[in-house]
Amino acid sequence: MRLKKPSIPYIAWMVIFTILPIALILYYAFTDDRGAFGFQAFINAFGYTGVFLKSLWIAFISTLICLVLAYPIGYFMSRQKKSVQNVLTMLFMIPMWMNFLLRIYAWMTLLQNDGPIDTMLSLLGIHTTLIGNQGAVILGMVYEYLPFMILPLYTVMSKIDTRLIEAAEDLGCNRLLVMRKVVLPLSIPGIISGVTMVFVPTASTFLVAQYLGGTDDLMIGDVIDKIFWSDHNTGSAIALVLMVAILIFLIILNLFGDEEAIAA
Amino acid sequence: MKKLYKVYTGLILFFMYMPIIVLIAFSFNDGKTTVWKGFTLRWYVDLFRDARIMSSLWNTLAIAILASVIATVLGTMAAIGINNFRGKKKILVQNVSNISILSPDIVTGVSLMLMFTLAGIAFHFQMGFWTVLMAHITLCAPYVVLSVLPRIRHMDYSTYEAALDLGCNQWQAFRKVVVHELMPGIFTGFLMSFTYSLDDFVITYFTRGSSFQTLSIQIYTMTHQRISPKINALSALMFIAVIILMLIINFRDRKEEKKLGERA
Numbered sequence: 001m002r003l004k005k006p007s008i009p010y011i012a013w014m015v016i017f018t019i020l021p022i023a024l025i026l027y028y029a030f031t032d033d034r035g036a037f038g039f040q041a042f043i044n045a046f047g048y049t050g051v052f053l054k055s056l057w058i059a060f061i062s063t064l065i066c067l068v069l070a071y072p073i074g075y076f077m078s079r080q081k082k083s084v085q086n087v088l089t090m091l092f093m094i095p096m097w098m099n100f101l102l103r104i105y106a107w108m109t110l111l112q113n114d115g116p117i118d119t120m121l122s123l124l125g126i127h128t129t130l131i132g133n134q135g136a137v138i139l140g141m142v143y144e145y146l147p148f149m150i151l152p153l154y155t156v157m158s159k160i161d162t163r164l165i166e167a168a169e170d171l172g173c174n175r176l177l178v179m180r181k182v183v184l185p186l187s188i189p190g191i192i193s194g195v196t197m198v199f200v201p202t203a204s205t206f207l208v209a210q211y212l213g214g215t216d217d218l219m220i221g222d223v224i225d226k227i228f229w230s231d232h233n234t235g236s237a238i239a240l241v242l243m244v245a246i247l248i249f250l251i252i253l254n255l256f257g258d259e260e261a262i263a264a
Numbered sequence: 265m266k267k268l269y270k271v272y273t274g275l276i277l278f279f280m281y282m283p284i285i286v287l288i289a290f291s292f293n294d295g296k297t298t299v300w301k302g303f304t305l306r307w308y309v310d311l312f313r314d315a316r317i318m319s320s321l322w323n324t325l326a327i328a329i330l331a332s333v334i335a336t337v338l339g340t341m342a343a344i345g346i347n348n349f350r351g352k353k354k355i356l357v358q359n360v361s362n363i364s365i366l367s368p369d370i371v372t373g374v375s376l377m378l379m380f381t382l383a384g385i386a387f388h389f390q391m392g393f394w395t396v397l398m399a400h401i402t403l404c405a406p407y408v409v410l411s412v413l414p415r416i417r418h419m420d421y422s423t424y425e426a427a428l429d430l431g432c433n434q435w436q437a438f439r440k441v442v443v444h445e446l447m448p449g450i451f452t453g454f455l456m457s458f459t460y461s462l463d464d465f466v467i468t469y470f471t472r473g474s475s476f477q478t479l480s481i482q483i484y485t486m487t488h489q490r491i492s493p494k495i496n497a498l499s500a501l502m503f504i505a506v507i508i509l510m511l512i513i514n515f516r517d518r519k520e521e522k523k524l525g526e527r528a
Contacts, residue, residue, distance in 0.1 A: 004345045004348050004349060005345060006341035006342065006344045006345040007341060007342040007343075007344070007345025007346050007349075007357065008345070009338055009341065009342075010338045010339065010341060010342030010345075010405060010409070011342070011357060011360070013338060013401070013402070013405065014360050014361070014364065014402070014405070014406075015360075017376065017379075017398060017399075017401075017402040018360060018363060018364045018372075018402060019360065019363075020379060021372075021375030021376050021378060021379045022363070022367075022371075022375055024375060024378045024379055024382070025371070025374070025375045025378065028378065069276065072269060072272060073272070073273055073276055075269075076269040076270075076272075076273055077273075086514065086517075088273070090510055090514055091277060091280075092277075092280070093510065094503075094506055094507060094510055095280045095281065095284060097459055097463065097506045097509070097510070098284060098499070098502065098503060098506060099463055099465075099479070099480060099483060099499075099502060100463065100465060101465055101480060101483045101484055101487060102287070102483060102495070102498075102499045102502065103283065103284070104487075105287070105483075105487045105495060105499075106283035106284060106286065106287040106499070107283055108487075109283075109286065109287060109290065109298060109496075110282075110283055110286060112298070114297075114298070114299075115298050116286060116298055143279070143280070143283070146276070146280070147280070175265070196366075200366060200368055201368065201369070203368070204368030204369065204370045204371065205370075206370060206466070207465075207484075211487070221368075221370050224370055224374060225370070228374050228377075232378060235374060236374070236378070239370070239371045239374055239375070242368065242370075242371065243367060243368070243371050246366075246367075246368060247366075250366065
């Protein structure tokens with residue numbers, strides 16, 4: 001069976017709905033509002049460098065926190081009986097499937113002034129504002145994307161042969177050394193796909209900062225949303241830069257992965 | 265050490281579920297704030313009486329069903345074809361799928377909006393149901409390709425040839441052997457598409473035009489205006505829907521595992 005034709009509708013579809021729109025972004029980014037070629041859009045976009053770097057930074061921190069929180073869970077899950085693994089996978093997937101706005105809204109309810117957490121803290125004599133700051137935004141992102149880090153880590157780690165760990169233990173490795181010499185190198189592919197799945201959406205997210213940070217110019221996603229409706233050119237330029245930045249990040253990440261694989 | 269892992273996993277699960285549970289608890293609160301004023305079901309009654317929410321629900325389901333069915337057909341056909349491509353062409357086609365999976369939602373959203381706006385001017389139409397549907401098919405189809413491709417690689421073509429030798433025509437052999445073999449992959453792709461479409465906010469937000477409403481958009485409007493316990497009631501119902509869907513999938517997986525076990 002050497003069928004190639006069935007893929008034609010899909011390829012045509014993807015050219016029209018993926019390649020063409022991206023080409024349009026390119027076109028708008030390099031022209032002005034009268035359609036003349038130029039770099040005005042990028043010059044305008046340059047004004048948002050601060051927001052841009054800040055978004056990447058917040059995404060980086062959120063990804064790092066997710067990785068640190070998720071790693072032990074992935075390992076723990078991978079060493080359980082198959083039935084326990086299935087239940088835990090399901091438990092981590094259910095919140096992921098709740099509507100993303102509802103999950104952010106849940107944190108808004110929890111963190112608001114005179115909300116449940118604030119009330120509890122005031123009873124303890126702690127008076128502080130929980131919402132409307134960068135910490136709340138990072139908390140929201142970590143909450144939103146933690147399962148996207150846990151699941152790929154778990155999937156890769158569940159393929160690590162227990163005998164390898166036992167062998168390392170028999171040969172005199174302590175727990176820390178087993179982690180560093182066996183589990184960590186073998187889990188690199190999981191780390192890479194987890195970091196990809198968290199970093200890409202957090203770097204480009206919008207609304208989280210509006211809901212939890214109380215501001216619409218903290219994250220670049222919100223800026224794109226705000227500008228795009230009125231100024232396609234500047235909006236396209238920012239979107240293009242964001243896409244390229246994410247692409248570069250992914251390429252570097254994967255290079256790192258390849259090297260690790262060779263070294264191991 | 266093992267106990268530590270257990271406690272830690274429990275804490276993270278608490279972190280994942282606590283906001284959802286609080287949200288659901290307040291859906292039964294007879295008051296508009298987060299202070300408990302007694303039990304009520306009136307928010308649920310209000311929810312079902314809200315014509316806008318109900319029509320958004322139908323729109324969401326219509327889009328999700330149509331988009332996932334079309335994406336499944338497109339994606340499955342594509343996977344069969346892509347598997348027969350060789351060398352550079354194959355890498356090219358796969359990379360087009362990857363672009364659409366890896367590019368941030370907001371970029372996909374604004375780029376499609378650009379295209380639909382231009383196409384709308386050229387062909388005299390406005391963004392609405394159809395543009396959202398097309399955008400969702402674009403969002404979902406690559407995931408179907410991804411989930412069907414590995415199944416095809418492991419397929420035994422001799423069974424297809426055997427079916428032909430035993431008197432099936434090509435279509436019958438395709439349906440009874442190929443589709444049958446690929447079914448688990450196709451179904452996974454379909455479910456992924458369905459949930460991505462159901463959950464999507466960003467892409468719908470940019471391609472919906474001015475009047476088309478889905479549930480996500482409705483939630484956005486509601487959360488942006490002011491806090492209404494109707495949203496909590498909606499969250500509770502959606503949470504239950506997610507759990508039911510999850511149980512169905514898990515049940516199906518178990519059955520499949522059992523079947524594979526019997527065969528082996």
